[in-house]
Amino acid sequence: MRGGASRKIAPILQPGAQLEVTWRARLEEHLGVFTVEPVKSRAAAVMSDRLALAGLNAVTGLLSYCLPEREPHPQLYTRTITLLDLMGTSDVWPLAYLRWELALLDDMGFGLDLTCCAVTGSLDDLAYVSPRTGRAVSVEGAADWADKLLPLPQSLLGHGNGDLADISEGLITTGFFLKNRLAHQLSDRPVPAARQRLVDAIARQG
Incomplete structure (x- = not known):
């Protein structure tokens, strides 16, 4: 400008x-x-917190990467403002960030269906996500295919206490769909490196 x-x-x-x-x-x-x-x-709130600064860079990097010019996304905007307000002021923001990535995928047309098992229809013991369909899979439904599925930690289901190790597992799953679905739609441009730096930082602290 x-x-x-x-x-x-x-x-x-x-x-x-x-x-x-x-x-x-x-x-x-x-x-x-x-x-x-x-x-x-918000710069002052995150400058003294390296993890929050990494989170801020990941959020702004992903938004610049995937949002089409002049296309409104009001719900994602509201979620983003809420997330940014948490950074540097609350310890719960990594969990909010994980759920923000879920919302980003949903807004971009790659939402995950974590409501019930894609194989059995069960609502219980959901433990995996199918990399092919983005749907939840229960322990029973996974059977011998468990090692080919993505993790579904409690944090992705809206449960748990925001444990960083649990969040790291969730970021493996959202990261798969960012890299293998969203990036493909965007002419296979690489996902911003700022996201991986945040993932690595959370894993180190977890």
């Missing part, structure tokens, strides 16, 4: 900043002009 590198504007154009942006142009296909007003800055 015009003046984005100026001393007045550059400090507010930071990752994680919440802005009110107005775009004006004579015709829709014109480049137009943006005006920006700051709503909330």
Whole structure:
């Protein structure tokens, strides 16, 4: 945007900043002009927390990577604001991040169905996710195929206490669909490295 590198504007154009942006142009296909007003800055809250900073970079990297230009995603926007507000202020944000990745996949058309077992229809003992269908599979339904399925930890089911080891397992599963479904739709562009840095950081602390 015009003046984005100026001393007045550059400090507010930071990752994680919440802005009110107005775009004006004579015709829709014109480049137009943006005006920006700051709503909330989050940089200070995460700068002293390396894990939260990694989370912020992963969120902004994934959004830049996959959201089509000018396409609204109001529910994902609301979830993102909630997640960013937790970073640097609460220990529960890694769990919120995992569920945010689930919401991102859903918004992009690759939502997982974790309601019941794809094989038996059971609601109990759900322990895996099929990499082919994105549906949950129970212990009984998995049988001898368990080693070919993805993990379904309690954190992905909305249960558990947000244990980092459990969250790491969940990120293996969401990561599979980001890399093998979403990335394929985006001309096989690689998933931003910032996400893997966050995954590695969570695994080290777990």
